[in-house]
Amino acid sequence: MPFNGFPFLLGFLPVALCGFALAGRWGQASAKTWLIAASLLFYAAGAPAFLPLLILSIAGNLGCLHAMHVSARPGRWAATGVALNLAVLAWFKYLDAQPALGLSFFTFTQIGCLLYHADGETPPPKVRDYALFAGFFPALLAGPILNPRETLPQFARTDGWRLTGGNLATGSGFFVIGLLKKTLLADPLLTVINPGFAHPGALTLFPAWQAATCYSLQLYFDFSGYTDMAIGIAWMVGLRYPDNFDQPYRATSVTAYWQRWHMSLTRFLMTTVHAPMTLAILRWRKAHGRPIDARSQATAAGFVSMIGGPIVVTMMLISLWHGATWVFLLFGLLHTAFLLVNHVWRVKHGRVLPAWVAVALTYLCVLVGAVLFRSTTAARAGSMLAGMAGLHGIGDLQPDIHVPAQILWLVILYAIVWLAPTTRQWMLGEPASRLPWRPSPQWAVAMGCAATLGVLAAGGTSEFLYFRF
Structure with a gap:
């Protein structure tokens, strides 16, 4: 029963909340x-x-x-x-x-x-x-x-354990924003993504980049939209769920990206796998008289044991989390390589790139990973990346009246990704939000209109991407 379907929106959720209100008495x-x-x-x-x-x-x-x-x-x-x-x-x-x-x-x-x-x-x-x-x-x-x-x-x-107006108002705000992310921002991109990834060998430069960037945007808006809706439902009954996303496409390194993307999974694996493994390695080295300081980490053996090993194991588990396929394995290996390069740069150089360069480079790495993540085979991923590199040709030089509108829509979506506050910042009035939500008649009308838009767009929308994981 997807959150974005009519049975849930118009049936299950209202009944669940009404029943909770009565049971709470x-x-x-x-x-x-x-x-x-x-x-x-x-x-x-x-x-x-x-x-x-x-x-x-x-x-x-x-x-x-x-x-x-x-x-x-x-x-x-x-x-x-x-x-x-x-x-x-x-x-x-x-x-x-x-x-x-x-x-x-x-x-x-x-x-x-x-x-x-x-x-x-x-x-x-x-x-x-x-x-x-x-x-x-x-x-x-x-x-x-x-x-x-x-x-x-x-x-x-x-x-x-009672339904209150404050919890219902704030939770509804989270839920409506998540619904809009799913129905108005994520799902319409499927018209570009599905045909593009179905026939990557036929894509020239712009269509290949369009399909790849649309998928990275869909994946973010779809999954973060689900998280917003889950947080909102929990908030309605007085529970506070953690965030799962913190503006990941603004990350200045792949390490920072994984600290911002699917944060609950990253934190789970860091606390249960990466940190215990690193601590065990450090204790072993110390017990055997081997150094564990920054200088020893810069050596090949020290880097492999203290930094590289835990990263490789953790990323392989992330690969298996998504599925036991060669594509997901390659996705994990690719991000492992990105993370190792990131740490080598930090250990050996320590220099900080300009913020915009770091963000662009990080997003490019994430985009390449997203192409592999979406493709059904490694060959299809390679074909898509070849198209993005221009190896399938530049394309028709005759102007296409649809291209300017498509580019404008991508610009709008990237403006939301790179400039807009998070849902939590906006709903709770944190400093990053310039126009925070407040419980007022004006915002009630605005949220009602937004909810209507979300429901109207929800009828034929797809299920959430991460339901299959």
Whole structure:
């Protein structure tokens, strides 16, 4: 049940909110129970065959958390739980003909919870709280991946489980902006992207660049739009979900890009894989009398062990996150190379490029990666990149009356990407927003008009891109 479809917009969401408002009058237990039931119905509507898998995953992980708390060796239970989660993920994501919807997201959220409780000292959450943490429908299908330290206390609170005007107004603002990103900015680009990537060998210079840039823009507006909508729904019921994007195409390095793009996944892998691996390597080197200072990192052996190794492992896991295909593997290797070059430059030179040069160079790297990410084969990606390099020809020199309008639309989209504040900055009136949202009659009318536009454009739109991951 996509957020941008009529059944959700005009049916499920209004009923879920009305039910929450009524259930909240009976107390927090009733409100939480209602949201759990709504979430199970939401998942069943999209993937009924995998509903038992979701329920068993939540129940199994909760049982593991309780076992960790009473066991003398909680670490073993944590390791067992993580291994079982990864085994289920590998089976249903990579070996099953029809991957389970949203499996990567709710599995990683629960793995993070197991690791958070691995010391055995932190009491496990209550059943209702954990079921909502792992299975609440806004983040169920495409994240963000929730951090237990930040979000579990919100689900465990006993007050505030009522629908309020303030939460509804702010949450609706997030939701409407996300809906507009999806329906008005992302989906119309498909008319250029699909035919372009279907026949990359036929594209000359401008059509190749147009298809590639349109896809990078679609990917950003589609995924960040989903995140805005998920944050908005959670906000409506009093929950605060983390951001997943922080103006990633403004990054001045590929390292900074990954700190701004799909932030919840990056943070999860940094805290569970990259940081522990780096720390283990540093401890090993120190125990064996090997230096770990900046000078030793600049040596070939030091760079490979202390910087390169953790990066390679982390990026390979990001590749597998997206799928076990050669294209995703090459995508991970490409970004691994970008990151290693970035770190070599930092270690060896340390010079800072002009901001506009750094942003342009970083975006060019990301764009090449996006071409590979979208292509069905490496050969098609190579053909698209060849077209962008002009190897398929410059194109017809006769003027095309459609080209100026197409260029103008791209300029508008890039102006939004590079100049506009984030949704959170705008909705919460942070300094970066010059015209912040305020709860007022004027903004209510404006948001109502925007919501109408989003709903009118929602009928035939596609599903969110990251639903398949």
